[in-house]
Amino acid sequence: xxxxxxxxxxxAPKPVAIVTGGGTGIGTACxxxxxxxxxxxxxxxxxxxxxxxxxxxxxxxxxxxKADLSDMNEVEEMAxxxxxxxxRVDVLVNNAGVSxxxxxxxxxVDEFDSQRAMLRGIWYLTKRIxxxxxxxxxxxxxxxxxxxxxxxxxxxxxxxxxxxxxxDAFTKSLAKELWGRxxxxxxxxxxxxxxxxxxxxxxxxxNRILENxxxxxxxxxxxxxxxxxxxxxxxxxxxGSVIHVNGGLYGG
Ligand SMILES: NC(=O)c1ccc[n+]([C@@H]2O[C@H](COP(=O)([O-])OP(=O)(O)OC[C@H]3O[C@@H](n4cnc5c(N)ncnc54)[C@H](OP(=O)(O)O)[C@@H]3O)[C@@H](O)[C@H]2O)c1
Numbered sequence: 001x002x003x004x005x006x007x008x009x010x011x012a013p014k015p016v017a018i019v020t021g022g023g024t025g026i027g028t029a030c031x032x033x034x035x036x037x038x039x040x041x042x043x044x045x046x047x048x049x050x051x052x053x054x055x056x057x058x059x060x061x062x063x064x065x066k067a068d069l070s071d072m073n074e075v076e077e078m079a080x081x082x083x084x085x086x087x088r089v090d091v092l093v094n095n096a097g098v099s100x101x102x103x104x105x106x107x108x109v110d111e112f113d114s115q116r117a118m119l120r121g122i123w124y125l126t127k128r129i130x131x132x133x134x135x136x137x138x139x140x141x142x143x144x145x146x147x148x149x150x151x152x153x154x155x156x157x158x159x160x161x162x163x164x165x166x167x168d169a170f171t172k173s174l175a176k177e178l179w180g181r182x183x184x185x186x187x188x189x190x191x192x193x194x195x196x197x198x199x200x201x202x203x204x205x206x207n208r209i210l211e212n213x214x215x216x217x218x219x220x221x222x223x224x225x226x227x228x229x230x231x232x233x234x235x236x237x238x239x240g241s242v243i244h245v246n247g248g249l250y251g252g
Contacts, residue, residue: 025196092143142171147160186231
């Protein structure tokens with residue numbers, strides 16, 4: 001490499017990736033993988049401030065964003081703050097999620113609504129990122145973290161499975177709406193991954209799940225982050241797809 005070429009590469013602005021729910025689990029692994037790929041990473045968090053700050057200290061040249069995604073005003077403020085802190089967004093990873101678990105007889109309407117609010121937040125944040133950055137720059141990647149259970153169903157998780165199935169529908173519709181815009185939209189649908197979301201599973205449920213996974217283990221957050229990094233930086237001919245990452249639990 002010539003000196004002048006290396007100088008140009010050193011001074012070129014880094015592409016920016018925003019990861020929601022970056023303070024924990026799969027989100028943290030995605031932030032690390034994207035930073036390793038050369039992205040400047042915006043780490044979004046809601047409650048996990050200490051973890052997000054710790055992560056920031058481990059990656060080069062990132063920044064923090066705080067918002068409750070179920071609150072439209074906070075999402076709006078977050079979009080504005082990205083403009084101030086980074087001025088561009090090349091990749092948006094809609095990773096934040098919540099699972100409120102109880103069967104149809106026990107679940108209350110406000111619990112159902114709080115699950116649904118997450119989907120609205122993802123939709124609204126994506127809408128603002130598109131308008132403020134990606135449609136203007138004429139490029140971008142949107143990666144939605146959905147779930148295997150949006151395809152298989154799961155007892156005790158009806159609103160969660162509804163939300164995740166809807167997220168994959170969002171991926172497919174948005175990819176078509178963005179026809180010709182050079183903005184690629186895909187879902188990554190994890191199977192059962194070792195994070196806070198699954199650690200409270202009773203042993204019998206965990207063992208039953210493991211019996212159905214051909215690779216014989218739960219996934220690690222890095223297994224998902226690998227695929228996210230691929231879709232963020234390569235995967236140039238993939239859009240409107242749901243990539244299943246589940247150790248063979250479900251084939252799509
Ligand atoms: N673990 C699995 O087996 C599995 C399987 C399939 C899909 N997934 C999906 O993978 C994604 C990451 O989950 P995880 O396993 O890494 O679990 P996790 O550690 O519990 O992560 C959930 C993240 O979502 C954020 N979040 C929740 N509600 C929010 C809200 N209202 N506003 C803003 N942020 C909010 C949390 O942020 P704070 O902590 O800062 O509040 C947290 O960082 C989720 O979408 C989940 O549905 C996980």
